Amino acid sequence: MNNRRSFFKKTAALGLGAFGSDSLFNQLHSEQFREAEQLWDDDSQSNEAYWNVIQDAYTASKSEIIILNNGGVSPSPLVVQEALEKYNKVAAQGPSYYMWRIMDKGREPLRQRLAGLAGCDPEEIAINRNATEALNTVIFGLPLQKGDEVIGTVQDYPNMMHAYKQREMRDGIVYKQISFDFPIEDDDQIVKAYEAAITPRTRIVHVTHIINWVGQIMPVKKIAQMAHKKGIEVVVDGAHTFGLLDYKIPDLECDYFGTSLHKFLSAPVGSGMMWVKKDKIENIWPLVCNSEPKSKNIRKFETLGTRSFCIEQAIGEAINFQEGIGTRRKQERIHFLKKYWAGQAVQIPGVKLHTSLKPEYSCAIAGVSIDGMKPEELDSRLMKDYRIHVVGMNYANIHCVRVTPHVYTKTSDLDKLVGALRDIAKKA
Template sequence: MNNRRSFFRRSAALGMGAFGFNSLFNQMHAADFARAEEYWNPASDNNEEYWKVIQDAYTASKSDIVILNNGGVSPSPLVVQEALDKYNRQAAQGPSYYMWRVMDKGREPLRQRLAKLAGCDAEEIAINRNATEALNTIIFGLPLQKGDEVVGTIQDYPNMIQAWKQREMRDGLVYKQLSFEFPIENDEQIVKAFEDAITPRTKILHVTHIINWVGQIMPVRKICRMAHAKGIEVVVDGAHTFGLLDYTIPELECDYFGTSLHKFLSAPVGSGMMWIKKDKIEKIWPLLCNSVPQGKDIRKFETLGTRSFCIEQAIGEAINFQEGIGNRRKQERVHFLKKYWAEQAQKIPGVKIHTSLKPEFSCAIAGVSVEGLKPEQVDSRLFKEYKIHTVGINWENIHAVRVTPHVYTKLSDLDRLLEGLEKIAKKA
């Protein structure tokens, strides 16, 4: 096994697939990205000439529809589409050979590069299909007993809520949910709410890094430090932060982490990643069968049977694209786009923003509502009258239209959104 892993590491260094000198990114975008750096002015807030090069690399930027629901799933840049097409065409020539004997050898180099992007040990990374699969693996794999308590919130993602409720029904856990009135611009208020919910039976805190409904950034590291001081572990849902915020997973100080790669990393739909702190891998049962279910090898979580190896390999080009921009630059740009439209929208009579505009409390996602109209009515009119795709949110105490730009979003797209909101508010 060690010799096998060494071979894969050497292969990555020598130029296998997306991580070699002949990667599609190098062929299609490297020169353009290099030229774009000439436009970059660190003293400027927007650098539109630079970002035009990035926008042009996405076919979605040329769509007749303005896509502002990147919080659901993000389009991939052309290079990722081309990579997926290339691998699919190759696999179609003989799936049992090309998938199992060729593409399967690309998983270890991919694991290495994902780990580099995440700032962690590659032996802590499992590659799967989405955040739901990653986090459900952790939730159902934790060796919890009847009466053990788990604390989450009603604003967590529904699939995680349902997973904990199933464990409550099946195993007799006690699942408690906090409720917050967002936006909140006070980390200590959030930390204290979790702390006040803890009892001697509490074993796990479940924290959503960015609340998907309205974009609130939760103070994960502060919550983790508080929890660890009490001997409690923390599961983090990072579906909306990986590839968007500039951080490494170890910096969060959590114990377990899951994310979708088809959101802000812009990898193919159906790609995800799970991280488990190395000393905790052994105790987590895999969701699907494995010959060594209580082993220490993170790969025990990847026995998914036949799935798309083509999707896995195309993730590599998404990583190349991400690194071509840079994490910090991307985070600042997307926050700028959110702030650009939301600051203007909140000045429109009858329009309300449900998200903080400060960068420490939100980034891409913001919620907006129009007085006198339901979220689904605003969402419908934006699409019907302006060809703007958003999503109406009615979840617990959150009622707003979720708007989520990405790096390919143009300022003119956001100007169209503002025009639409203003006219819709006048007619409400």
């Protein structure tokens, strides 16, 4: 009986979850992170002793293969894995009670913490499952009419392009795509390309904050300022920037934003977030039915039916982990790792880099190719012969392998990547 009472007492606190003083992060890492902070040297270029502590917090750092496709989905640190396991075990005792009546109370504290990380009003944040769901909600919810134009690019994420094309087929909107040859180290060139495509019928400009194929950082704020002067709204795909780049969503000056939390925030797989500027919420139809579809309440976008509340609540520990490091420090580290390997690789005869090395134009993601090899061939060779996991990109005018390190990536792993590229290039 005492054990049962203890269990109920613990589950009653699940509403606080990661947001109380007894969070798993505090239990597992607070002391470690305090000690690691003593190792930090502001004058150091790498601070490897500090980052060793962070690496050890990820089980992926001990994987039998070198994971360099974190742009697809990032592994979670151990504390997030354990949080998810804890919530799943509790939910399994009776999902209809523990999920709907206990864990569901944790969504509002989570909304507050996500808003803090995003630098916005909690009433502008909806919690869902990924960037596709967030942005498709906006794309299909926009009150566009036949003949209204949307401007995107050939290099946007496929699921967003497909959504606009479906609206084109269904509603008669006009979906226009411009194209870029990356890397580009000139913001004005990019902004002018969008501006040149605008006509009096243009209603929406869609911008991918970091191009998923090759890692180009787009000048979102400058594009948004240009578009707003013409009365055009801006949708931003932030799938690869939230939890990576040090910014607040309102800084972008966009109207709509969606992201996946299971990328650089390292939250559980199947977690995402959408942001809608408060005065725009009323105009967007929810993707899934709601009893008040024209409501000004951001929660109308969360009526997804039964889904994993356990995943939602484990996001909190990912936020704790993120804040334990600091977003600016994290951004600088991951850019350092990208430049560490790419700066060496570009010196290898026959190797071509498809991404800028400047921090204002790229961060984590970089594309690389070897003369005479198809991307899928290089992808296969790296896995088969060197146990290095990347992803081949063979699409439109982009033909390369995408390499994406994370904070748990060791420089020794990147040395192996550079050595592998050197060996393969010699034999190509």
